[in-house]
Amino acid sequence: MQTTDIGNKEEGKVWHRKPTPSNTGVMVTVIRSAAAYQSKTVRFLHVTFDTTGDSFLAGDHHGNIYVLDITRNRFRLVQKTGQACTALAFNLRRTTEFLVALADYSIKCFDKDTKQLVSWMRGHEGAVSSVSVHGSGRYAISTSADTAQLWDLDTFQRKRKLNVRQSVGIQRVFFLPLGNTILSCFNDDSIFAWESDTLFCKYQLPVPDEGPRIHYKAFAVTRDGKILAAGGRSNLLHLWCLDTRQLLRVVQMPPEVRSVRQLEFLPDSFDGGASQTLGVLSQDGVMRFINIQTCKLLFNIGSHDDAITSATVSPNGRHIVTIMDNGSLNIYSVQCLTQDYNKPPPSLVKVVSGGECSALTMKVKSEGVQRPAKNSGRRVKTKVLRPPAVPMTDDKENELPDGLNKKRLVTLLKAFGEYPAKYR
Template sequence: IIVNIIHNTSDYHPKVLRFLNVAFDGSGDSLIAGDHQGNIYVFDLYGNRFNLVQRTAQACTALAFNLRRKSEFLVALADYSIKCFDTVTKELVSWMRGHESSVFSISVHASGKYAITTSSDTAQLWDLDTFQRKRKLNIRQSVGIQKVFFLPLSNTILSCFKDNSIFAWECDTLFCKYQLPAPPESSSILYRVFAVTRDGRILAAGGKSNHLHLWCLEATQLFRIIQMPTKVRAIRHLEFLPDSFDAGSNQVLGVLSQDGILRFVNIQTCKLLFEIGSLDEGISSSVISPHGRYIASVMENGSLNVYSVQALTQEINKPPPPLVKVIEDFPKNKLSSIDLKMKVTSGKVQQPAKSRESKIQTRILKQDLTGNFESKENELSDGLNKKRLQILLKGYGEYPTKYRMFIWRSLLQLPENHTAFSSLIDKGTHVAFLNLQKKYPIKSRKLLRVLQRTLSALAHWSVIFSDTPYLPLLAFPFVKLFQNNQLICFEVVATLIINWCQHWFEYFPNPPINILSMIENVLAFHDKELLQHFIDHDITSQLYAWPLLETVFSEVLTREEWLKLFDNVFSNHPSFLLMTVVAYNVCSRAPLLNCNLKDDFETVEDMQAEVDQQRFEDEAWYQKQELLRKAEETRREMLLREEEKMIQQRQRLAAVKRELKIKEIHLQDAARRRFLKLQQDQREMELRRLDDEIGRKNLTRNQEAVAKEMREDADAYRRKVDLEEHMFHKLIETDQTQNQQTQKWKEAEEKEFYLTSEKKGAALSDASRKWFLNQEISAAVEHAENPCNKEAPRFQNEQVASSCLPRTSQLNDVSEMDPSAPISLNRRTIEWDTTGQNLIKKVRNLRQRLTAQARNRCQTPGLLAT
């Protein structure tokens, strides 16, 4: 189990809300479930979350979640309508009406475009694009429909009726493609459940039997009969398990039997693969996801279980022994039920062992507050358990005779209060039951006395029972059963009244209208034809239901049947008694449908009683026959009187029907015209919308073309401007480059001229300095040689001065020739001046030394004389 979902209310007295239907979406990762109060939830198995998507306020009878629009789902409701909701917006998409009884099946086409809804009296084909009804299948009420559904991945509709006839129809034309022949009489069963493989080739059918019929739809013949174990008495549901690798030819079939166990059997190898459910936790219905990964099961306790197919198959330690053996393969040209049959061997079925490490994840919608109450209710005194008793009763149909009274006392939890019962008995016979033997003449004095005491104790216990006319009829079977133990008899009757008859006194002294209305509603759900027959003949529930309740079926059942009935009544919910009334009428529908008068209905009800009771009451039987004779005479007189009235009423009814038919035809024509007008308007609007869209697209295309041209022009203009600007800057750069080159040539020429002049000036300066230096040196030498001759230096100085004048004039001429020499050339002139000054200083120092030496020589005349 992947998840167990329990839905509770949060009231002061919480109760479990039972899930009724479940359906997977097309992906198989989400499922939708509805409970009996109309709440619809979507469970995301991949995202591990759920969401309340709708509150319909009434129970859903069928669900479908695999439509073309993934967020939409169909739900069939108890008021016979079908609604389409959206899980995202949580809004009503469409509301489809047309059924007159409960819809129990919704089949969706593989494309999601069509859907078939099936009820007991009709099947209707719907177009899910317009939510309009396309076709309607009407049949006789005596036949009835079992199921109508689409074959997977095909355009074929399969219709199955209660008389075992199966037809295949073309979806578009509704042309009958073929009809399956009747099965062999030796193995004929009434089909109730059906399943088809993914490829639509094999049809599995079952019913109230342990036989499974496998039909080949291509050859339209029965090719195999599988006999399930003897503990399988009826098959409630069939469904093939999809597999991703079998190309649609599904080999595993899930079989849900009456014991609530879903068994998965391989139809080829005839082996049990695994099973889910148990006798304690039975399965009510089950759905398998489209990819075969999950199994969602609605349990009998109202919870929802989701199983993992992969985990179930992995938990099988070894292959189980074969449950089915083929006696003989049947040739295709001959059919025989004996050769077709595959018998199930007796023996214990191996169930997959549960892994210790596997954990069950339980998702509780609301806090579970009823678990303790339920466990306490199931635990009975004397070590018994109510659930185990129910399993025993379901298996055998009744409790063991030896232990029946003990089980009843445990189920009813009788207090056995001797003190209280003695105080009631001590009050004596109640006034209301002093003349009981006159109204109910019972031959056994002991039985009459016990009945009188029990009724008196009930009247003393509650005053209302003294005025209850049906109390003796209600208590008599229990008094007869427990006549040797009056305390147990009293407590059983009191417990029955408190728990099963507690709402019978709300309209006292009238019959319980509320209870009878519930019975009528249940009868309308299960057999609408019978209820309509009752209504047509003015037969109310006070005639076909109330007599059964006030006598607790003691007048229509034998002792053994009555004991079996109350084994089930005491072991189930109090509503089981009401269901029994409906079931009794449904089982007696054949004689009831043949009755046309109220007296006939009363006669049929009385004829259901056992003959043993008539033997004990011969006088009552003769009185009854007399009453029947008088009733027959009265009936004939009434027929004679009312025959003319009936003819007139029929004529008026025929006229009214004709008028209604004409009005209906007019209304249908008007509706058809309105629908056609609406379709025409929609198409015109669609055409206008398309024209507007085309015009809008053309306008957009033209605007885009104009914008593109403008962008191209702008780009061209921008490129032209950029080119012109680039050319302009290039011309400017060219002019600047030429100017710079011209300037450089001028500067180079000026620099060359200046350097030439500088070289000439430097050469002249060097020559003059050299000459001057030579003169100075020669003068110094001469002065040293002739120190006393002072005229010589003066003469030399004059010559030097005179020789220097032309050089200075030459330098001045050079400076005058180049007045525009740059300032940088003065730096070299300064350097030359500095060098010249240094040379002059050196010459001057040399002269001073030479002069000093000459003076020293003059001071020594001897030396001069020599």
């Protein structure tokens, strides 16, 4: 595993030699040392991938925004905001633009190529914890503890504002994939679905009556928008079917998990958006990836000594970027992490091996090859025939087929004047 210190560089290589992922799956660790203190580092706070999954944005505590391109092995400083960011998101319609929520409760839109400020959006009275962009790239939702605001990214005007009672509080509000539905999750574990254009309430998921309250804190939705995973102050996970609005399954994590910090589905190229692998980041800094159908633990990343604070999965499912407890970035290769359970199935071709009485053994005779006779139950000894000894070079010219040799042939020709017809 190699480490790259980007320091005060404005651009450079993410790695200096071809990554060879370690047993932990880490391709490279990225840190940023402080200018005046080489022993101190500036913490990274947030990461977000673009739609291709080949590059991602990373914002640090000093307000610097970097773009790291994994495919091209390049990093570049694209903005100095001067204050810590609280959320990051790409503008899906204009792919060079990105949104950054800042510590002063505002949201700014920048162009990563020109480094110019595109727009400045204000209206929140608390820190923005998340920014969700609609699949079309037309709208964005920003969420703080007391309000969620819907923005038109063509005009950068606020379109709607969702206020809640102070006694409830908002956990998260975000767009569902493949549709115009907004999902809002509140502190009392209630979840509502809204029409994005009219903010008409489409449905509410029933709050489970049985079992202890989970106190939802973390949410994840599959790419097809059909399965919602929710977790919180418990080692239990709820899996909801959003089509039927029913609780599909309750998954109990291992005893080491006491609370869930973050949930992320790991997409697969051939699953049609119905992701089966769910990453669960718990309070111990370990992210455990499980199969939601079989409930089997597939692999882990992070450890007690090298704890993960947050994680982001690329849309193509090839890489995972984690922010570690020490403020560094780890870039993981998913292929390396999944190679143990993604092994190809065993070959369908089976080789028939026989014992001492193999039915496929064939007896070789000097006249040719015959099919084996039926075994009457007695043990058949198979004799290995060796090729006849090669005659000496001096006798080769006297050897003729069918028992004749040159001397006898000469005698017959002298006696009869020709080779007898009866011997032909």
